[in-house]
Amino acid sequence: MNAxxxxxxxxxxxxxxxxxxxFGFINPMVYILFLYWYPIKENRTAFISISFLLGFIIDIFSDTMALHAASSVTIAYLRPAIMRFVFGVNFEFQxxxxxxxTLVQQITFLALLIITHHLLFFTLEIFSFSNLLIILKKVVFTGAATLVVCLLLRTLFSVKKE
Structure with missing residues (x-):
């Protein structure tokens, strides 16, 4: 299923x-959903490697010089800390x-993944703190678009609980 x-x-x-x-600059990055949906208890090294591969493949097709790979690996690495922040220690149980x-926890988790990814992605892309407002504008608007599209896709493809 993960493949x-x-x-x-x-x-x-x-x-x-x-x-x-x-609007000339907003491209939702829905591939982040893979990092959201990836099973919690899987091998962390494999997860980070798969995240690199995911970002690298997107980079090849997008011609973005490893920006997606770096951002994907970063959120894969930070995912346990983000989960601990959102879900508490509950996520460590088998x-x-x-x-x-809860839906609020799921949306918060997805939003934090997106914000972390986009903040790193656009900071590396622009690579100039003199353009901090442009970085923040891109993070906010592209992040909002990504969150909306991801929530729609998540709702569309989620399995209903009986």
Whole structure:
């Protein structure tokens, strides 16, 4: 299932969302959903490696010189700390499932992943603190668009609890 998500999110990102350009600078980055959906208890080294591969493949198709790879690896590395912040120590238990948490916690977790990713991505892309307002504008607007699209995709493809 993870391999299918991996390939589908790459295809959707490259074929659809990289072609969109709302207001001249907003391109939602939906491949972050893979990092959101990845199982909690899987091998962390494998997860970080897969995150690098995901970002690297997006970089190849986007011609962005490892910006996606660096951002993906960073949020993969920081994911346990973000989860601890959002879910408390509950996520460390074997029975923890993302689907058993509240909607607010799930949205907060996704939003923090997106903000962290976009902050690093646009800081590396622009690489000038004299353009801090441009970085913040891109983080806020692209992050909001990414969050909305990710929430729509998450709702569309989530499994309903009985």
């Amino acid at each position: 299918v998500r991996f390939l589908l999110l790459i295809a959707v990102q490259v074929l659809v969302f990289n072609k969109l350009n709302f 029975s923890f499932k993302l689907s058993n948490t």
